[in-house]
Amino acid sequence: MQSSTPAARTGRPRSAAADAAILAATREALVELGWSKLTLGDVATRAGVAKTTLYRRWAGKNELVVDAVAALFDELELPDRGSLAADIEGVVLQFAAILGRPEAKSGLMAVVAESTRDDALRERIRASIVDRQKRLVLEGRARATARGELPPESDPETATRTADLIFDMVAGAVVHRTLVSARPADEEWVRGFTRVLLVGLTSPGAYGD
Amino acid sequence: MQSSTPAARTGRPRSAAADAAILAATREALVELGWSKLTLGDVATRAGVAKTTLYRRWAGKNELVVDAVAALFDELELPDRGSLAADIEGVVLQFAAILGRPEAKSGLMAVVAESTRDDALRERIRASIVDRQKRLVLEGRARATARGELPPESDPETATRTADLIFDMVAGAVVHRTLVSARPADEEWVRGFTRVLLVGLTSPGAYGD
Amino acid sequence: MQSSTPAARTGRPRSAAADAAILAATREALVELGWSKLTLGDVATRAGVAKTTLYRRWAGKNELVVDAVAALFDELELPDRGSLAADIEGVVLQFAAILGRPEAKSGLMAVVAESTRDDALRERIRASIVDRQKRLVLEGRARATARGELPPESDPETATRTADLIFDMVAGAVVHRTLVSARPADEEWVRGFTRVLLVGLTSPGAYGD
Amino acid sequence: MQSSTPAARTGRPRSAAADAAILAATREALVELGWSKLTLGDVATRAGVAKTTLYRRWAGKNELVVDAVAALFDELELPDRGSLAADIEGVVLQFAAILGRPEAKSGLMAVVAESTRDDALRERIRASIVDRQKRLVLEGRARATARGELPPESDPETATRTADLIFDMVAGAVVHRTLVSARPADEEWVRGFTRVLLVGLTSPGAYGD
DNA sequence: TTCTAAGCGAGACGGTACGTCGCGTCTTTTG
DNA sequence: CAAAAGACGCGACGTACCGTCTCGCTTAGAA
Missing domain, CATH: 1.10.357.10 (Tetracycline Repressor, domain 2)
Structure with missing residues (x-):
C-alpha cells in the first residue's frame, strides 16, 4: 500500500502476518454471520489478535470489509x-x-x-x-x-x-x-x-x- | 399489508396517523443520518410516538425501511x-x-x-x-x-x-x-x-x- | 434520599430491589477483590443487573463505593x-x-x-x-x-x-x-x-x- | 534502592539522572492529574524516558508513587x-x-x-x-x-x-x-x-x- | 352507561457491541 | 548491552441501541 518509503522506522514493526490473519478472519466471519452480525471483536478473536491491533490498522468495519x-x-x-x-x-x-x-x-x-x-x-x-x-x-x-x-x-x-x-x-x-x-x-x-x-x-x- | 379481516376487533384501534408519521420520520432520518446511524428510538421520537408503538407494527429496522x-x-x-x-x-x-x-x-x-x-x-x-x-x-x-x-x-x-x-x-x-x-x-x-x-x-x- | 416528591412519574419505575442488590454486590466485590480490582461490570454481574442499570443510578465507582x-x-x-x-x-x-x-x-x-x-x-x-x-x-x-x-x-x-x-x-x-x-x-x-x-x-x- | 554492589557491571550502565527525572515527573503528574488519572506512560513521557526504562526500575504505579x-x-x-x-x-x-x-x-x-x-x-x-x-x-x-x-x-x-x-x-x-x-x-x-x-x-x- | 380490552407515552430493564485507554510485555533500531 | 520507540495481547471503561417489560392513561366498541 505504501510503496517507496524504505525509511526503516524505529520501534517494533507491525506484524505482517496479522494483516493476512485479520482479512481471512473477516471473510470467515462474513460467511458465518453476514455483514450486520459481524463484530470487530469477533474478527479479532478469530484472527488471534487484539482488538486494538485491528483498530490500529483499519478505521472501522467498512474499511476492513472493503479490503477483505x-x-x-x-x-x-x-x-x-x-x-x-x-x-x-x-x-x-x-x-x-x-x-x-x-x-x-x-x-x-x-x-x-x-x-x-x-x-x-x-x-x-x-x-x-x-x-x-x-x-x-x-x-x-x-x-x-x-x-x-x-x-x-x-x-x-x-x-x-x-x-x-x-x-x-x-x-x-x-x-x-x-x-x-x-x-x-x-x-x-x-x-x-x-x-x-x-x-x-x-x-x-x-x-x- | 393488512389482510381482509374486516372483523372489527375490540379494544382501542391502532392509530392510522401513526403509520404515516413513522414512515415519514424514517425517510427524514434516512436523509439526515443514513441507514447505519438511523436508530428506531430516534425515528420514534421524530414521529412523536413511543418505541413500543413502532415495534408493534414493524419487526425491525429492515422491514421499516423497506416500507419507507x-x-x-x-x-x-x-x-x-x-x-x-x-x-x-x-x-x-x-x-x-x-x-x-x-x-x-x-x-x-x-x-x-x-x-x-x-x-x-x-x-x-x-x-x-x-x-x-x-x-x-x-x-x-x-x-x-x-x-x-x-x-x-x-x-x-x-x-x-x-x-x-x-x-x-x-x-x-x-x-x-x-x-x-x-x-x-x-x-x-x-x-x-x-x-x-x-x-x-x-x-x-x-x-x- | 428524595423526600417529599410524591410526584408519581410516568414510565416504568426503578426497581427498588436493584439498589440493594447492587450495594450488597459492591461490598462482596470489595471483600474479594479490593477497590482497585473492583470493576463495575463485575458488580453488575454479581447483582444480576445490567451495567446500564448501575450507571443509571451512580455516576461511577467512587459514588457507588461511598454508598456501599x-x-x-x-x-x-x-x-x-x-x-x-x-x-x-x-x-x-x-x-x-x-x-x-x-x-x-x-x-x-x-x-x-x-x-x-x-x-x-x-x-x-x-x-x-x-x-x-x-x-x-x-x-x-x-x-x-x-x-x-x-x-x-x-x-x-x-x-x-x-x-x-x-x-x-x-x-x-x-x-x-x-x-x-x-x-x-x-x-x-x-x-x-x-x-x-x-x-x-x-x-x-x-x-x- | 540499588544495593552496595560497587562491582561495575558490564554493558551500558543505568542512567542515574533517569531516576530523579522519573520521580520528579511523577510528582508533577500527581499535582496535575491526581493519583487515579496518573498513567505510567504519561510519567515516562514527562520524564523523557521510555516506558521500559521505568518498568525496569519500579514494579508498578504503587511502588513508584511511594518513592515519589x-x-x-x-x-x-x-x-x-x-x-x-x-x-x-x-x-x-x-x-x-x-x-x-x-x-x-x-x-x-x-x-x-x-x-x-x-x-x-x-x-x-x-x-x-x-x-x-x-x-x-x-x-x-x-x-x-x-x-x-x-x-x-x-x-x-x-x-x-x-x-x-x-x-x-x-x-x-x-x-x-x-x-x-x-x-x-x-x-x-x-x-x-x-x-x-x-x-x-x-x-x-x-x-x- | 359502564365495562373492558387493546393502544399508547414513557422510561427502566438485561443485553451486546462499540471504540478508547492504560497496562505490562515484546521486539525492533540506535547509541 | 541499555535505551527509545512503538506494536502487541489483554481487560475494563462508559456509551449507545437493541428489543422487552412494566407502569398509568386513553380510547372506543361491546355489554
Missing part, C-alpha cells in the same frame, strides 16, 4: 476463448460465481450502501475493487481488436465512456440478477445477457449517428 | 413519449432521479445487503419494490407492440424471461452507475445506455436463432 | 456502659471492628484519596459518613453531662469546635493505627488511647487557658 | 523552639503543610488504600515513610527529657508503645482534619490539638495507675 472483499475479485481473469462473445461469457460467469459466494454477497452490497454517505469509503471501493477490475474490459477490447472483431477505437474519450458503460451494465446486471432478483446467473442467463450487450454495442447505429 | 423506501418508487410512471426509445429513456431518467435522493440511496442498498442473509426480507423487497415496478416493463412492451414497434410475443415463458432480463439490466445499470461509479445517470448517459439496450433487444439475431 | 461503605457505619451505636471512659472505649472498639472488615478498609481510604481531587465526592463522603456519625460524639457528651462527668458547655461555637476535634482525633487515630501502622486496635490500645484523649480533654487547663 | 511521595516527608525536621509544646506544634504544622500539597494528598492516601490488600506495599510505605519519620517523636522526647520536661523512660517497651500511640494520634488527626474534614490544620487548630495531646500524655494518671 477486494481480494476476492483479484481472481478474475480473461481466458482466451477464441471470440469476444465467449470471452465475455467467461468472465461474466466468473464474476457471477464470486458474487454467489456469501462473503462477497453480504459484504459488497453493505459497503456500497455505506459508501453513499461516506466519500472516502466510496473512493476506497473504487480504487480497490472497481477500477482494479476495469482492466478486464480493456483487455477484452484489446484482444477483440487484435482479432479483428472490433474496429480500433480512435477517440480515447469515447473509448473511456464506452468502457465505463460496459462495466456499469455488466456489473450492474449481474449484481441485480444475483442479489435482488435472487436467481442464478447461470450459463443460460449469461448467454442471453451477453448476446443483448454485444449486439447492442456492435450493431450499426448503436453508437454511431 | 418502497413508497418512493410508486411515483414512477411511463408517460407516452411517442416511441419505445423515448419511453424507456423517460422512465430510466425518473428511476435515476429517485435513486439520486439520499433516502433511497442509503436505504435501498442497505436492505438489499441485509436481504442476502434473510429470505423473508428478500421476499418483502421483491413484493414491495421489485415486482411492483415490473409493471413498467410490461406496459412499455404493450405500448410498443400496439405501436407496431415490437412484434407480439407469442411464447409467454420467453416473454417473462425477457422482461426479467430487461429489468435486471435497467435497474442494475442505473444503480451501478449511480451508486458504485458515483457518476450522474444524466440524459447523455441514459441515451447511450438505452440505445445499446434497445438495439441489443431488437436487432435480428439478438434473441432469435 | 456508608451503610456499614450505621451499625455504630453508643451503648450506656456507665461512664464516659467506658462509653468511648466501647464505640472506639466498634469503630475499629468495622474498619477491620476488608470491605471498609479497602473502600474507605480509596474514596477519601479520590475525594482530594473531587469536591462533590468529598461532600458526599461527609454527608453520608462523617457528619452522620458525629451524632455519636454529641450523644456521648450529652450523656456524660447528664451524669455530671462533664460541665454543661455554654458556648455553642466552642462545643462544635471541640466535637470536631474529638472526631478528627478518634477517627484519625483508629484509621492510622489500623491501616497505616497495620496493628490491631484492640482493647489494650483502645484503653491507652482513650485515657490520653479523656485526660487531655478534661484536665484543668486543657482548654481553659 | 516519601521524599516529600524527608523535609520534616524538629527545630528547637524551647519547649515540648512548641516543638510539637512546629512539627505538626510542618506535617500539615506537606499534607496540604496536592502531590502528597492525592498520592499518600491512595497508596495507603492499596496497601490494605498488598502486604509488600504496606511494608514499603512503612519503611519509606512511617518509620522514617518516627525519628521525630524520638528526637522530641529526647530533647524534652534533656530539658527536664519529661522524666526519663525506663521501660523500653512502654517507650515504644507510647511513641507508636503518639505517632498514630498525630498523623491520624492531621490527616483526618486535612483530608476528610477538609478543613485547614492551621495554627489555632494545631494549638488546641497539641494541648489535648500533651495534657493527656503528661497529666498524672494518664498512663500511671
